[in-house]
Structures are given as structure tokens and as C-alpha cells.
Amino acid sequence: MSERIFIGVAWPYANGPLHLGHITGAYLPADIFARYHRLKGNEVLMVSGSDQHGAPITIRAGQESTTPQEIASKYHQQFINCWEKLGISFDLFTTTGTPNHAQVTHDIFLTLLNKGYIYKDKMLQAHCPRCQRFLPDRYLEGTCPYCGFAKARGDECDECGKPLNPSELKEPHCYLCSSPVHFELSEHFFLRLTSFQDKLTTWIKEQTHWRHNVLGTTWKFLDEGLRDRAITRDLNWGITVPQSGFERKRIYVWFEAVIGYLSATKEWAKLHGDDLAWQPFWQGETKSFYFVGKDNIFFHTLVWPAMLMGYGGLNLPYDVPANEFLTIEGRRLSTSRNWAIWLPDYLERYEPDPLRYALAANMPETGDSDFSWREFLRRNNNELVATYGNLAHRVLTFACRNFNGAAPSPGELDEQSQRLLHKAEATLSTVDKLLYHCSFKEAVREAMSLAQEANRYLDEQAPWKTIKEERQNSAKSIYTVLSVLSTLKTVFYPFLPFSSEKLHRLLGFEGSVKEGGWTLQSLSPGQELRQPEPLFIKLDESIVAQETSQLGSVSNR
Ligand SMILES: [Zn+2]
Ligand SMILES: [Zn+2]
Secondary structure, three states: OOOEEEEEEOOOEOOOOOEHHHHHHHHHHHHHHHHHHHHOOOEEEEEEEEEOOOHHHHHHHHHOOOOHHHHHHHHHHHHHHHHHHHOOOOOEEEEOOOHHHHHHHHHHHHHHHHOOOEEEEEEEEEEEOOOOEEOOHHHEEEEOOOOOOOOEEOOEOOOOOOEOOHHHOEEEEEOOOOOEOEEEEEEEEEEOHHHHHHHHHHHHHOOOOOOHHHHHHHHHHHHHOOOOEEOEEEOOOOOEOOOOOOOOEEEOHHHHHHHHHHHHHHHHHHHOOOOOOOHHHHHOOOEEEEEOEHHHHHHHHHHHHHHHHHHOOOOOOOEOOOEOOEEEOOEOOEOOOOEOOEHHHHHHHOOHHHHHHHHHHOOOOOOOEEEOHHHHHHHHHHHHHHHHHHHHHHHHHHHHHHOOOEOOOOOOOOHHHHHHHHHHHHHHHHHHHHHHOOOHHHHHHHHHHHHHHHHHHHHHHOHHHHHHHOHHHHHHHHHHHHHHHHHHHHHOOOOOHHHHHHHHHHOOOOOOHHHHOOOOOOOOOOOEOOOOOOOOOOOOOHHHHHHHHHOOOHHHO
16 A cells, blocks of 8 residues: 655755765655655655755855855755755755745744744843844854863854853854854743643654654753743844734744745645645645754754644654764864865766765664765775676676677576575565665665675576576576666665666666566566666775865865
8 A cells, every 4th residue: 555755854054065964864865765665656745945044144145245045045056956966856845935935934933822832032142242243153152161172152162062052152252253242132932842841752752663863862852851942033034023023033943944844845735736735745644754964853853843733733753764973084074174075076076876875885873974985985896886787787798799688588497596586576575674664774785785696696607608508597597687687776776766777778678767666677588688888987096095185175165
């Protein structure tokens, strides 16, 4: 029976380019999951968009003498180019800047206000007298109370990694002009999270299928006791507050960005000519998955569910399979120090599938994991090229030369061939189960082990030897491996969509892998194969030194 799957992916902040931390944290696992469910014939909707509000964008615009809209539009376009090149298959990638999003946000704000879940209060905010503006936490600089680092920010210390409150900083000053700041009282709206403590606790207890790290982080917040949070800011860029007296304030980004999941679904429905098409995904029988990085867990397992509970009548998350962090060459990723691998740079130099493979094979699902260029090279050259790519190339080339470029008729299969075909069927079902439960790392390993198994089979069968004396025997082994390749293009499709489509065509199939479904799509004897070409390109050893030397060099960006 087919299922309905909603996939919400974290909204990237339109203030800078994407890096590998973003990709492995949310976008790649979400895309693998979406492709898998589409291949299974399920109804999938995957949405996200660029988060284009908030103070950092206004400050960036000031520094570059442009407008916040220009900054947001520039990165929005860059994100879309990256999704296309990396094969991240959103059904809709919009922005928080649409009138539709503002309208949906106002509706939720006003409903929660009317129900008493939002209230007015005063709070202290850092103000820079020289810049004449309230400063967001990130634009407050001072000395870290934990490690003494002089350039810690109001939200976090980049040296020791401790999260901070603005008031904890010693000698707080403006990050932009270095003037000392003072704190002023300002009136704001607050979300009454405290009133959801019990309801959320009951609900979280039922989520036994969630990842341990996600449950752990969530329970930590619940055990400490939830606190009400300010949901407006002193700012002139963002979604207006639909209340008089608040004309110079805006709704805080974290409150409205999560609403984007709902507004994007409504926008998608309108674009498809059926205004009500959003309803089955939010009110009908649907499993809603939210793919976000570790730092976003709180907003997706507690804040957004609280908002949904308060509003009423909309589906709560079914799962939030958040990943842990990715380190780069053994060190914590830092964008300010350029200790990062930027996606646009990668995509200029290499193919998308090897990155998707390397990140999936080492996905930080249960703990942090590391990306190194040496490991990337090894995975590309030893696994994609030597194991999978070479298997396809050997067999397709051989069939072209010896069987007139068509799948030979296998005749009767021996035990060894049957065993390999059973293994192919078993891999389809194992990878199916693993992907269903968001175990991406293990799933891709299973897929690769089928390719390894097929290589061993091919070496033992040695069709290049049997072709002269026992042509039928050779035909049988070639046909068997062609069937395994057909399985591989299916089980690898969620991870390696580009090479899977290519292999699909090389095997002589028409259309797309997607149409074949999650099955062993057999070749008919006599099926014409296409002229073989390599699935992957071997990379030179020298890229390791070349790429690692770029890390941390600030001149680069
Ligand atoms: Zn200042
Ligand atoms: Zn510190």
C-alpha cells in the first residue's frame, strides 16, 4: 500500500554559500529519503526555501552597500544552482520572502495570540549607540567567560564551542564598530513555551522510534524546563508584526522559518492548480519527516510541535532524523576561518555523485564524523571506480565485443549464479528496510557489498576464458552480472542518481530509473545495450594536497 510522506528540510540562511556541513546535515539525507520513497511509488512532497530575513542579512547588506533583498536573492539563486547540480530534488524550494509566507505566518501568530499562547513583555537588548541599532546576539563581541577568547560572540564562542548568552560576555562591544554596548528595555511578543511542557513531555515519550541523539537533546531541554521565548525583534527587515505599536519590529526568524514548511506546502498546492492539495500532507494520513542539523533539533522537536499543538488541527512531526556534525580534516568546521569546503567550489571541480557517496558512506548519524580529501579520493578511486564502475565497464564492454552489444540468453543458471541473484534480491530488501528507517550509512554499505560480491563472482566465473570453449557458460555469467547491475542502479539510485540514470541507459532501458520501481528490473535476452562509457572518473592523488592547502586560507573567499 502506498504511503504519503512529507519531507521538510531546514531552511538555509541566505547570507552565504552552502558548505559540506549543511549538505551532510540535512540536504543529502533528505534527498536520499525522497528519492527512495518516490522509487517505492509513495506520494512524496519535499519542500524548503531560503531563509532571507534576520539581522545578519541587513548587516551584510550594509557592509556591501547593497540591499538585504539583493543579498537574499543572490544566495537564493546560488542555492537553486547547487540543488540542480548536486541533484537535490525539491518539489518546491521557495523563500520566506513571499506574500503567501507572510500571510500564513500572520495567521499562526494571530491564532496563537488569540488563544493566549503569545503575550507581550519587556526584555533587555544590546544596543550600539554609535551604529544606532539593536544588535543581534551574533553581532555582540566580547571575552569568553569560559576560555578567555577575546573574540567570542553573543551566541557562541568560536574557540571553545560553548553556547553563550549575550549577558555572559565580558566587556561586550559592537562587532561592527567596536563601541561598548549598553542594554535597553524593549517591548516584545513571547511564545508561551512553558504551557506546553506537559503536553510535549507526553508526546516525546511516544517517539521511541527517534534517534538516540535526537531524543537525548530533546530530553535535555525538557528536563531543564522550557522557557518562554521572545518571537519579535527590533528590526526593519522581515515579517511585520500584525499588531499596532509594533511597526518598527519584525517577527524573529526562528519563529517564522519553521512556519515555512506549511506555507511552502500551500504555495506548492497553488502552483499545481489545486489550492487544497496541501491538506492531505498536513491533515490527512501522512508521515512528516524533518531533516535538520544537530543545532536545529530544539526548534523541530519542541518549538515547532508546540506551535502546531497551539494552533491545532495540523500533523505533528513523525520523525526528526537530525544528524550530528561533520568535521573537516579532523577539525571543527568554521566558516569565519574558512575551515570549510564550499559546495559551489566543489561542484566547479568534481562530479556530484562521488561527493554524495563519500558523505553518505560516512554520514554523522549517531556521532560526529570526519571528511578528509584522502578518504574522498579513496572512496572515489577504490569503491566507485574500481569496484562498482569497473564491474559495469568490464561486463558491458565484454557483452559489446562478444555478444553483439546485447544481453545474451542465460540458459540454465548454475548454483553460483543463482546464489548471486538471491543476494541481489536480498540486497534490495535490506536496503529497502534500512532506508525506510533512515539508516543511510548502512544502506549504502549494503549496496556496495553487492558490487563487491559480483566482482568476486565474475573473477571466479572468468567469462573471458570460457567464451572460446563454453560460450553458453560465458553468456550465463554475463547475463547474471547484467542483472546484478540492474539491481545496483536501483539500490544506488537514492545515493547516486546521476550514475544510476546513466547505467540504466547503458543497460538498454528506456525512460528513467524511477519508472522501474524498487524491483529487480530484468533484462530481456537480446535487449540491446548502449555503447559503454565509464560511470566514474579516477581522480589523481595530487588533489589531496591541492584541496587541503585551500582550507583555512582566508584569501580564498
Ligand atoms: Zn556599532
Ligand atoms: Zn570560549
